[in-house]
Amino acid sequence: xxxxxxxxxxxxxxxxxxxxxxxxxxxxxxxxxxxxxxxxxxxxxxxxxxxxxxxxxxxxxxxxxxxxxxxxxxxxxxxxxxxxxxxxxxxxxxxxxxxxxxxxxxxxxxxxxxxxxxxxxxxxxxxxxxxxxxxxxxxxxxxxxxxxxxxxxxxxxxxxxxxxxxxxxxxxxxxxxxxxxxxxxxxxxxxxxxxxxxxxxxxxxxxxxxxxxxxxxxxxxxxxxxxxxxxxxxxxxxxxxxxxxxxxxxxxxxxxxxxxxxxxxxxxxxxxxxxxxxxxxxxxxxxxxxxxxxxxxxxxxxx
Amino acid sequence: xxxxxxxxxxxxxxxxxxxxxxxxxxxxxxxxxxxxxxxxxxxxxxxxxxxxxxxxxxxxxxxxxxxxxxxxxxxxxxxxxxxxxxxxxxxxxxxxxxxxxxxxxxxxxxxxxxxxxxxxxxxxxxxxxxxxxxxxxxxxxxxxxxxxxxxxxxxxxxxxxxxxxxxxxxxxxxxxxxxxxxxxxxxxxxxxxxxxxxxxxxxxxxxxxxxxxxxxxxxxxxxxxxxxxxxxxxxxxxxxxxxxxxxxxxxxxxxxxxxxxxxxxxxxxxxxxxxxxxxxxxxxxxxxxxxxxxxxxxxxxxxxxxxxxxxxxxxxxxxxxxxxxxxxxxxxxxxxxxxxxxxxxxx
Numbered sequence: 001x002x003x004x005x006x007x008x009x010x011x012x013x014x015x016x017x018x019x020x021x022x023x024x025x026x027x028x029x030x031x032x033x034x035x036x037x038x039x040x041x042x043x044x045x046x047x048x049x050x051x052x053x054x055x056x057x058x059x060x061x062x063x064x065x066x067x068x069x070x071x072x073x074x075x076x077x078x079x080x081x082x083x084x085x086x087x088x089x090x091x092x093x094x095x096x097x098x099x100x101x102x103x104x105x106x107x108x109x110x111x112x113x114x115x116x117x118x119x120x121x122x123x124x125x126x127x128x129x130x131x132x133x134x135x136x137x138x139x140x141x142x143x144x145x146x147x148x149x150x151x152x153x154x155x156x157x158x159x160x161x162x163x164x165x166x167x168x169x170x171x172x173x174x175x176x177x178x179x180x181x182x183x184x185x186x187x188x189x190x191x192x193x194x195x196x197x198x199x200x201x202x203x204x205x206x207x208x209x210x211x212x213x214x215x216x217x218x219x220x221x222x223x224x225x226x227x228x229x230x231x232x233x234x235x236x237x238x239x240x241x242x243x244x245x246x247x248x249x250x251x252x253x254x255x256x257x258x259x260x261x262x263x264x265x266x267x268x269x270x271x272x273x274x275x276x277x278x279x280x281x282x283x284x285x286x287x288x289x290x291x292x293x294x295x296x297x298x299x300x301x302x303x
Numbered sequence: 304x305x306x307x308x309x310x311x312x313x314x315x316x317x318x319x320x321x322x323x324x325x326x327x328x329x330x331x332x333x334x335x336x337x338x339x340x341x342x343x344x345x346x347x348x349x350x351x352x353x354x355x356x357x358x359x360x361x362x363x364x365x366x367x368x369x370x371x372x373x374x375x376x377x378x379x380x381x382x383x384x385x386x387x388x389x390x391x392x393x394x395x396x397x398x399x400x401x402x403x404x405x406x407x408x409x410x411x412x413x414x415x416x417x418x419x420x421x422x423x424x425x426x427x428x429x430x431x432x433x434x435x436x437x438x439x440x441x442x443x444x445x446x447x448x449x450x451x452x453x454x455x456x457x458x459x460x461x462x463x464x465x466x467x468x469x470x471x472x473x474x475x476x477x478x479x480x481x482x483x484x485x486x487x488x489x490x491x492x493x494x495x496x497x498x499x500x501x502x503x504x505x506x507x508x509x510x511x512x513x514x515x516x517x518x519x520x521x522x523x524x525x526x527x528x529x530x531x532x533x534x535x536x537x538x539x540x541x542x543x544x545x546x547x548x549x550x551x552x553x554x555x556x557x558x559x560x561x562x563x564x565x566x567x568x569x570x571x572x573x574x575x576x577x578x579x580x581x582x583x584x585x586x587x588x589x590x591x592x593x594x595x596x597x598x599x600x601x602x603x604x605x606x607x608x609x610x611x612x613x614x615x616x617x618x619x620x621x622x623x624x625x626x627x628x629x630x631x632x633x634x635x636x637x638x639x640x641x642x643x644x645x646x647x648x649x650x
Contacts, residue, residue, distance in 0.1 A: 199354055200387035202374045204401035204452065214400075218391040298391045298432040 042278075048271035067272045077273075081280070084252040087167060088236035091174040095182040095231050096224065098175070103186035103223075104216070107193075121183045129177050133244045136173040140164050140245070165247030173245045174235050181234065182227040189223025190216075222299070225292030229285045236281050253277045304365040304455040304488055305330050306351070311360035313346055313512075320346050322512040323360065333482055333489045335499040338509035339535065344492045347509070348458050351490065352381045364455050380449030380487075384461040386441045388433035394420065394444050395429040401452040419451040420444075422481065439470050446478070450485060457482065459491040463498060475502050496536045500524065508532045530643050533570040540576075540613050542569040546642065554587025554607070557635055561642040568643050573602065573616035575639035578625060581632045588632040589613070591625055605631060 024031070052062040071077050106117045124132060139146045140163040148160035163169050197219065201211040239254035246252070251259070257277060260270030306328040313321035320343045328334050336344040349355040351362060353374035361370045369377050388397050396403075398416035407415070420426045423443040433441055442462060449457055459478075463471045479502045482489045493499055499506045500520045507517045508531075516523055516532045527533035530541055544551045546561040553559060553569055561567060581588050589607035596602075601622040604612040613633065617625075625631055 194385070194387070196383050196385055196387040197389060199374070200381070200383060200389075201400070201404075203352055203354075203377075203379065203381040204404060204448065205375050205378070206400075206404040207375060210404060214404075215389060219389075221391075296391075298393075298434065 045271050046275045048267045049275055051268075053267050067268045071269065071272045071276070080251055080256055081253055081276075083167075084236055084254065084277075087170055087174065087242065087252065088232055091171045091178065091235045092182075092228055092232045094171065094175045095179050096228060099179060099182035099186055099227065100224075103183055103190050106187050107190045118187075121180050121187075124177070125180055130240055132177050133173055133241050136169070136176070136245055137164065140169050140172070164245060165250060167246075169245040170242050170250070173241045174238065177241065178231045178235055182231050185226040185230065186220065186223045189220050189226075193219055221292065221296055225289060225296075229288045229292075232288065233281055233285050236284065237277060305363075306456055306488060306490070307361075307363040308347070308351070309361050309363075311347065311350060311357045311362065313343070313350065313355065313357050320512050321350070321357070324509075324512070324514055326507060326514060326517070328488055328490060330488055331483075331486050333479065333491070333502060333504045335491045335493055335503040335506045336509055337493055337496060337499040337506050337535070340494055342509040343512040344494075344509045345460055348460055348490060348492045351456070352379050352458055353377050354381075378452060378454050380452065380454035380457040382442070382445045382449055382457070382459040382462045384464055386433075386445040386462075386465075388441055388444055388448070390433055392432075393429065394425065394431050394433070394436070397433065397444055398448045398451050400448060405452075415451055416447075419447040422450070422485075423447045438465050438467075439474055442466065442474060446481070450487070454487070457487050457489040459489070461492055461494070463493070463495070471498070472501070478502060500536070508535060510535075526641055527570055528643060530568045530570070530645060533568075533641070533643065538573055538614060538616075540569075540571040540573065540611075542571060542609070542613075543567075543645075544569050551642070553635060553640060554633060556586050557637075559637045559640050559642070563642060563644055566645060568645055570641045570643060571613075571635060572639065573614040574600070575635060576613065576615045577634040578603070578615055578617055578622065579632045579634060581630045586632050587634075588630065591627050591629050591631060594625070594627055603631075605633065607633070 048058075049067055050063055050065070052059045052064065102117065102121075106114055109117075142148065142162075142164065143152070143160045145160070145163070147163065148157075151157045152160065193216065197215050198211050201215045202208070206214060237254050239252065239258050242250055242252045243255050243258070246255070253273060254277060257270055257273045260266045260273060264270075306326070308324060308326040311321050311324045312319075322343075324343070324347055326334075326347070336347060338344045346355055350357045351364075353369070353372060353376075356371060361368055363369065364377065364379070374381075389400065392400065395413055395416045398419055399407075399412040402412040402415060417426055417429060420429060423446055425440060425443050425447065428436065428440060428444075433444065436444065442465075445462075462478075463474055466474060475498055491499075491502065503520055505517060505519055506523050507514045508523060509515065510529075510531045516528045518526070523532060524536050527536065527539070533539040534541060542553065544553065544567055546564050546567045549562070549564070550558050550560045551567065551569070553571070559569070587607070589605045589612075591603050592606045592612060593604040594601055596619070597616070599619055600616045601619055603615045603617065603622075603625065605615060606612050615633070
């Protein structure tokens with residue numbers, strides 16, 4: 001090919017070639033943006049875990065693992081971590097059990113009800129999670145909370161039940177607020193499933209229940225894994241819900257990060273905790289997808 | 304097992320898909336439901352399997368009336384067009400699925416699955432997942448999965464569609480051999496007339512929700528009873544003629560007998576018309592307007608002065624004497640023509 005046969009080396013020609021050659025070029029704007037506004041600040045934050053800071057100034061020439069060692073050898077850290085993990089896991093499992101039936105029903109009903117389900121699922125996302133958390137304060141609150149005042153009105157209880165400021169309140173709030181993130185991937189996978197598989201199963205003598213457990217459920221595993229990883233990641237790292245619904249003495253890893261960096265202004269410890277929170281979250285998500293892939297060996301030939 | 308369908312009706316909304324269909328299939332017979340897309344053949348098959356419930360009429364398999372029985376209680380083998388293999392199960396698990404549902408022990412399940420896989424020649428692929436099989440192999444797994452339960456009837460819905468042409472022919476022959484070896488009553492659905500002619504004991508030609516004709520492949524091909532059947536199977540010249548007093552004239556000097564009077568259609572297969580040099584006088588004939596080589600034969604179109612040309616298929620040897628523009632005479636043996644009523648009047 002001669003040079004003359006190539007498109008003229010104008011901006012337009014060069015740009016078109018850049019796009020058509022593929023590779024990473026089309027992703028460049030996003031990469032630049034994420035590097036400048038996400039990766040670099042994060043790197044700076046993590047770096048704060050390894051240097052000494054005095055009165056807001058990084059002391060040059062100081063490099064230490066001391067903050068990591070201190071944190072990891074602190075019993076309180078492990079207690080708080082366990083609570084983050086436990087609350088995140090319970091609320092994710094609850095989300096799965098609540099979302100799956102709804103997503104399954106979505107694929108059985110007509111167009112009208114599908115729209116209703118979608119609107120009901122998505123509309124909470126239009127309000128901020130903070131607002132929805134406050135709503136739970138109102139619902140679960142003390143004597144004047146919605147539930148308690150109703151129960152008292154009905155003479156079922158005499159004194160208000162303490163819902164707020166407990167694991168229960170945090171899990172309820174988290175489950176409700178993160179439910180759409182479980183429903184949507186499940187709806188996607190279940191809607192796209194091949195219905196003839198179910199007919200084949202019936203034709204081979206399986207009942208509807210058996211068909212569900214032997215065919216529908218395993219085939220929807222990709223959606224379960226995606227939803228589980230997503231909801232776990234956002235539940236495990238959420239700090240608004242545990243802070244508001246858990247109350248002042250309730251703390252999780254994410255809440256502690258917030259306290260150290262914003263309230264106590266101990267950036268060293270805050271940075272170490274942020275790093276540990278993010279790294280462990282990353283490992284958990286990797287673990288979930290790894291287990292998912294183990295269970296989905298059958299789909300490897302598709303890729 | 305004997306299959307009996309009596310007066311089945313099926314509506315999809317305002318769409319009358321099956322119109323009082325009757326079908327009777329003998330034990331061990333291989334029947335093909337043949338017809339264009341939308342003729343109701345798949346719906347009829349799905350009524351047999353129980354995936355659709357008919358709005359009227361009855362379905363019996365053996366001695367049992369199964370009209371309203373759910374598919375999981377019929378013991379009917381169904382091979383889907385897409386095969387519908389379970390992607391998350393290996394070949395052995397797929398074949399053993401029906402046995403697992405019937406609580407057969409694992410060892411017995413695997414043994415019977417392997418026996419059936421051997422029957423279709425796939426015993427060495429037992430551990431594979433369906434996604435790693437070729438189309439032909441997937442089809443054989445689907446077949447094995449249906450056969451392992453020793454169903455009363457085997458139903459195949461366009462089962463050869465997804466295969467490429469060469470493999471399709473091989474699989475058709477293989478299916479016929481297999482089904483005959485097992486001795487199972489089999490009903491296939493297809494829109495491919497060659498497939499129907501190759502594999503079936505009898506063919507049921509369907510059109511607009513009705514079975515137009517049922518007969519052996521040669522009966523249906525040689526003695527079509529409607530213009531639609533004649534046209535759908537192979538190629539046919541459909542000549543509009545008037546029949547009077549029990550006979551009609553196909554062309555000058557060619558009279559055949561007819562059981563109908565009035566406007567009829569004479570069905571003449573292109574290969575049954577003979578070409579010759581025109582002789583003096585006015586016999587049936589015309590001018591060649593088109594010719595093309597079709598493998599071992601030559602196809603001619605001859606303008607006889609009617610609105611549509613007559614198509615003639617001659618062996619290459621002998622046929623190559625004629626070329627476009629030549630005048631030729633046409634000859635026809637009276638037993639090779641068949642008289643049917645025009646479509647509008649056929650009930």
